[in-house]
Amino acid sequence: MSYQALYRKWRPQTFEDVKGQEHIVKTLKNQIRLERVGHAYLFCGTRGTGKTSVAKIFAKAVNCEHPVDGSPCGKCAMCEAIQKQSSMNVIEIDAASNNGVDNIREIRGEVEYSPTEGRYKVYIIDEVHMLSIGAFNALLKTLEEPPEYVIFILATTEAHKIPVTILSRCQRYDFRRITVDTITDRLTELVQAEGLNVEDKALRYIGRAADGSMRDALSLLDQCVAFYLDERLTYEHVLDILGAVDTGVFSRLLRAVMAQDTTGALKLMEDVVIQGRELGQFVTDFTWYLRNLMLVQSSEGMEDILDMSSENLEALKEEAAEIKQAVLMRYIRIFSELTNQIRYSTQKRVLIELAIVKLCKPQMENNYESILNRLAILEDRLEKGIALAPARTSGRLAVEAADEEEEEVASLPPAQAQDVKAVLDQWGKITSDLGASLMIMLKPAMVSAGPDNQIILGFREDMNKAYFEEESHKAIVEKTISEHIGKTIRIVSRLLEGGRAEEALFINPNKIRLDNVEFIDEDI
Numbered sequence: 097m098s099y100q101a102l103y104r105k106w107r108p109q110t111f112e113d114v115k116g117q118e119h120i121v122k123t124l125k126n127q128i129r130l131e132r133v134g135h136a137y138l139f140c141g142t143r144g145t146g147k148t149s150v151a152k153i154f155a156k157a158v159n160c161e162h163p164v165d166g167s168p169c170g171k172c173a174m175c176e177a178i179q180k181q182s183s184m185n186v187i188e189i190d191a192a193s194n195n196g197v198d199n200i201r202e203i204r205g206e207v208e209y210s211p212t213e214g215r216y217k218v219y220i221i222d223e224v225h226m227l228s229i230g231a232f233n234a235l236l237k238t239l240e241e242p243p244e245y246v247i248f249i250l251a252t253t254e255a256h257k258i259p260v261t262i263l264s265r266c267q268r269y270d271f272r273r274i275t276v277d278t279i280t281d282r283l284t285e286l287v288q289a290e291g292l293n294v295e296d297k298a299l300r301y302i303g304r305a306a307d308g309s310m311r312d313a314l315s316l317l318d319q320c321v322a323f324y325l326d327e328r329l330t331y332e333h334v335l336d337i338l339g340a341v342d343t344g345v346f347s348r349l350l351r352a353v354m355a356q357d358t359t360g361a362l363k364l365m366e367d368v369v370i371q372g373r374e375l376g377q378f379v380t381d382f383t384w385y386l387r388n389l390m391l392v393q394s395s396e397g398m399e400d401i402l403d404m405s406s407e408n409l410e411a412l413k414e415e416a417a418e419i420k421q422a423v424l425m426r427y428i429r430i431f432s433e434l435t436n437q438i439r440y441s442t443q444k445r446v447l448i449e450l451a452i453v454k455l456c457k458p459q460m461e462n463n464y465e466s467i468l469n470r471l472a473i474l475e476d477r478l479e480k481g482i483a484l485a486p487a488r489t490s491g492r493l494a495v496e497a498a499d500e501e502e503e504e505v506a507s508l509p510p511a512q513a514q515d516v517k518a519v520l521d522q523w524g525k526i527t528s529d530l531g532a533s534l535m536i537m538l539k540p541a542m543v544s545a546g547p548d549n550q551i552i553l554g555f556r557e558d559m560n561k562a563y564f565e566e567e568s569h570k571a572i573v574e575k576t577i578s579e580h581i582g583k584t585i586r587i588v589s590r591l592l593e594g595g596r597a598e599e600a601l602f603i604n605p606n607k608i609r610l611d612n613v614e615f616i617d618e619d620i
């Protein structure tokens with residue numbers, strides 16, 4: 097038995113077969129029923145959404161001898177002739193290869209003659225945005241005064257390239273991307289009709305990979321079925337053919353990234369490259385994987401929205417429980433940006449590797465999300481009991497450095513300057529005893545002495561100051577500092593808004609002990 101491509105065989109022949117464009121189909125059927133057909137239509141939308149299919153059905157319907165409720169009967173001579181592509185009434189032109197003035201002039205010549213059979217001559221001009229300016233002008237003349245037996249259907253994926261003069265003469269219809277559900281349903285339907293043996297999960301994956309295009313979905317299915325003609329087509333087969341990776345890889349990649357194991361993550365990436373997987377698809381799929389994790393985190397009962405089996409869902413739930421939402425959102429942002437960057441890049445692999453390194457090292461970024469990510473890592477380490485600060489808080493170094501700042505310290509009252517010095521001396525130990533969040537938030541603080549045995553912490557950012565000032569946080573800081581310097585001490589905070597003059601009264605503990613700071617920047 098010869099194999100006929102599903103895409104050809106299952107091309108919609110009636111309006112009812114067109115999936116996902118109900119709004120357009122309904123309007124067109126009404127026009128036919130009420131005999132209020134227009135003379136120029138513009139069908140816009142991404143590829144594979146049914147523009148030319150609808151155009152052909154429409155051409156059949158307007159010529160049909162016995163239309164049923166606006167749909168072509170499919171049985172009359174006109175319907176059959178159009179179906180067999182032997183009718184002179186339907187003229188298809190691909191503007192991508194016939195974009196000159198002469199091509200359009202030719203049409204204008206033909207338009208003069210009324211149809212010998214049927215009611216309408218229908219010109220379907222595909223990829224109409226490819227026409228030259230001259231050709232558009234020639235077309236415009238015809239559109240201005242079309243003979244009553246002529247209908248133009250212009251189809252395009254790029255409506256913004258059509259001159260306004262043309263647009264204003266057309267009824268415009270925007271074809272929607274088709275949802276994964278609609279595509280999968282259609283695939284299921286035709287797989288059953290064809291008696292093909294295909295795993296549901298495989299169909300679902302094809303439905304998603306088609307990215308809103310029914311035509312792509314059918315040709316993907318064609319490819320897969322042709323490859324495994326007498327076997328059951330499984331999800332694994334589909335992954336093989338499409339050059340996609342199994343979600344297991346995503347899970348391992350995510351775990352490597354969360355553990356900040358840059359080497360492990362890049363190694364995984366290399367495996368994907370060696371397997372010859374399509375890198376653009378890899379990025380899209382990983383982004384979906386992260387999105388699914390986010391959905392699972394966000395609420396219960398996501399089974400219907402997620403495209404997966406119950407056992408995969410369980411695995412996903414376990415994974416989701418281990419990752420903080422803020423961290424996940426940062427990952428999703430980085431990978432969504434990557435999707436756009438790599439689309440036209442010849443350096444896909446390098447860009448992906450760069451993004452993976454970024455995921456592993458939130459300290460490379462300075463935005464709010466990456467700070468939250470760093471906090472999450474710190475908290476995780478604390479839970480696991482991994483030391484945060486290196487043991488070597490070199491007293492010698494601290495004293496030395498404090499000496500460098502002597503001028504400023506000297507300007508403070510002597511007794512209090514001692515307190516400040518003691519705090520500065522032990523700043524590394526103090527902050528590492530504070531807990532991860534306070535440690536991060538206090539890191540940018542500057543230190544100075546105030547009246548009545550007070551220590552002043554100066555902050556440049558309101559966010560850090562506010563965090564410190566929360567009653568419980570402040571109590572922890574005061575208690576910790578007191579324990580370290582062996583003295584009860586009050587801490588107040590101030591927002592540093594007075595510029596350099598004000599800052600000169602403060603000492604930056606981070607500048608003094610570069611050792612500790614370096615640790616924070618490199619490892620967390």
Ligand SMILES: [Zn+2]
Nearest residue numbers: 160169172175
């Ligand atoms: Zn008919």
